[in-house]
Amino acid sequence: MMKFNTLVYHFRQSLNGFKRSGIMAMATISTVAASLMILGAFLLFHGNLNLLLQNLQGQLKVNFYLKDGASEREISEFIQGLKQEPVVRDFEIISKADALDLLRKDLGEDSVLLDNLSRNPLPNTITVTLHPTEEIRAFREKYAANPMIESSSSGKDWVEQILNLIHLAKVSGTFIVVFLGLASLFIISNTIRLTVFARRHEIEIMRLVGATNWFIRSPFLMEGVLQGIAGALIATLFLAFGYGLLQDRLLMFFPELKLLSSQADLIQLYLKLFFLGIALGLLGSLLSLRKFLV
Amino acid sequence: MIQMFQVSKVYSNQNKALDQINLHIDKGEFVFLVGPSGAGKTTLMRLIFRDEVPSSGSILIDGRNIERLSAGAIPYLRRSIGVVFQDFKLLQDKSAWENVAFALRVVEAPPHEIEIRTNQALDMMGLGHKKHHLPSELSGGEQQRVCIARALVNDPAILLTDEPTGNLDPELGYEIMKVLLDINSRGTTVLVATHDASLVNRLQRRVLHLRNGKIVKDSLRGTYHHDEI
Numbered sequence: 154m155m156k157f158n159t160l161v162y163h164f165r166q167s168l169n170g171f172k173r174s175g176i177m178a179m180a181t182i183s184t185v186a187a188s189l190m191i192l193g194a195f196l197l198f199h200g201n202l203n204l205l206l207q208n209l210q211g212q213l214k215v216n217f218y219l220k221d222g223a224s225e226r227e228i229s230e231f232i233q234g235l236k237q238e239p240v241v242r243d244f245e246i247i248s249k250a251d252a253l254d255l256l257r258k259d260l261g262e263d264s265v266l267l268d269n270l271s272r273n274p275l276p277n278t279i280t281v282t283l284h285p286t287e288e289i290r291a292f293r294e295k296y297a298a299n300p301m302i303e304s305s306s307s308g309k310d311w312v313e314q315i316l317n318l319i320h321l322a323k324v325s326g327t328f329i330v331v332f333l334g335l336a337s338l339f340i341i342s343n344t345i346r347l348t349v350f351a352r353r354h355e356i357e358i359m360r361l362v363g364a365t366n367w368f369i370r371s372p373f374l375m376e377g378v379l380q381g382i383a384g385a386l387i388a389t390l391f392l393a394f395g396y397g398l399l400q401d402r403l404l405m406f407f408p409e410l411k412l413l414s415s416q417a418d419l420i421q422l423y424l425k426l427f428f429l430g431i432a433l434g435l436l437g438s439l440l441s442l443r444k445f446l447v
Numbered sequence: 448m449i450q451m452f453q454v455s456k457v458y459s460n461q462n463k464a465l466d467q468i469n470l471h472i473d474k475g476e477f478v479f480l481v482g483p484s485g486a487g488k489t490t491l492m493r494l495i496f497r498d499e500v501p502s503s504g505s506i507l508i509d510g511r512n513i514e515r516l517s518a519g520a521i522p523y524l525r526r527s528i529g530v531v532f533q534d535f536k537l538l539q540d541k542s543a544w545e546n547v548a549f550a551l552r553v554v555e556a557p558p559h560e561i562e563i564r565t566n567q568a569l570d571m572m573g574l575g576h577k578k579h580h581l582p583s584e585l586s587g588g589e590q591q592r593v594c595i596a597r598a599l600v601n602d603p604a605i606l607l608t609d610e611p612t613g614n615l616d617p618e619l620g621y622e623i624m625k626v627l628l629d630i631n632s633r634g635t636t637v638l639v640a641t642h643d644a645s646l647v648n649r650l651q652r653r654v655l656h657l658r659n660g661k662i663v664k665d666s667l668r669g670t671y672h673h674d675e676i
Contacts, residue, residue, distance in 0.1 A: 156555050156557075158555075158557065158558050159552070159555045162552055354536070354538065354539075355538055357536070358536050358538065358549070359549075359553055360522075360525075361496070361498070361525065361530060361532075361536070362525065362526075362530075362549070362550040362553050362554075362597070362601070363522040363523065363524075363525035363526035363550075363553060363554060363601075364522055364553040364554075365519070365522045366518070366519075366522075368522075368553060368555070
């Protein structure tokens, strides 16, 4: 375990490194800040979409239309499967005949139109009510793939839209965040590399007078972490400010809108960014040290 | 203290720097390592503090076989060996005091101890009044002494010095040598690589002659002449 005084010494050294790398350090911090800011924006967007979904409690339904040839056994297996899905809140089986009756009721006087049918064209239907989570989409895809299912539909088109958006936010968000994360790692490791290079004589002497590898590494690791933290703080500041502004505007136009606004949720999100900043800094400097300091 | 058995060192360019060296230096000895440049003096020293590993043979420091040391154990070996480099290796942006204290920081000595021991080492080298000077503000001899102070501040069992008088005028060289003798009289094993014949002859200590990577002569109260051998 490193002694406290040593940590203080390293901390000063890493601050010096910070000063020395000047513009490079600024570039690093901005990259980290930009990456974390974009990640944060995605998380906020994603969180809000999920919140929107939460408010649809009870309205989320998926209808599965069964093929006419479906056997009893196939149907009961399907239902057994449904019962084990955590997203399923409730389900209901509507037989062909019931469906026709319902249609008849809906049509009212026009139901005479149905009298001429030689056979019931409506399918047996299983209507599933779901808990509001984003798993809905995956759930629907999984069960619609069953060979006895003719087709499926969601109750409302815009639910589908939200689900699509969530999916898009997730996929593109992941892609962009991974890309920016790698860019941050790359630039952090380069900055640290410059510091290592600037201090190569010092490192050589440290070695010769018996410094352990961890002693030599720690100021560089600290420098990376400091850059990560600085980036995360800037990102958090901008996000908090920007999101606050956006929230006010949106609520002005859509007073009904429920947005992610609880302090606890937001703080959790910002903490995530903060720790990610630290992780990026640590990993970035480890990457460059692995090459230079064995 | 220092034992070498059949030690050879061949560099990657096939240059054979040391050839079948057998050597035994006792605790508390003062030994000159002499020979023309390229004879292998520096390589021999670098093997001792494991800056290099031998191509063959084995080296024992204080009974420990050092080429088998794990990477994690090397720093601890080096803490027991003080090294004074030919090119000083001082940090140019740090004061004399900071340069010496550096060796103590690295071993994580407590601050008050760093304070006391650094001042002691600098005083011993007669540099107490120049401790806040940067290396660039010091003469060659003074820089040399800062370097010795740094090597000593950890109280090493072995002190290796590579051409400690190389850049100095003879009188100053003799002064440095007296300091090394003084350190030796306190029990530290001292090894001095030099080609300064006059100093070697004046001090009459054990002399190891190296030539083309071999020890060609080992005399207890030796002398050295450039045209010798």
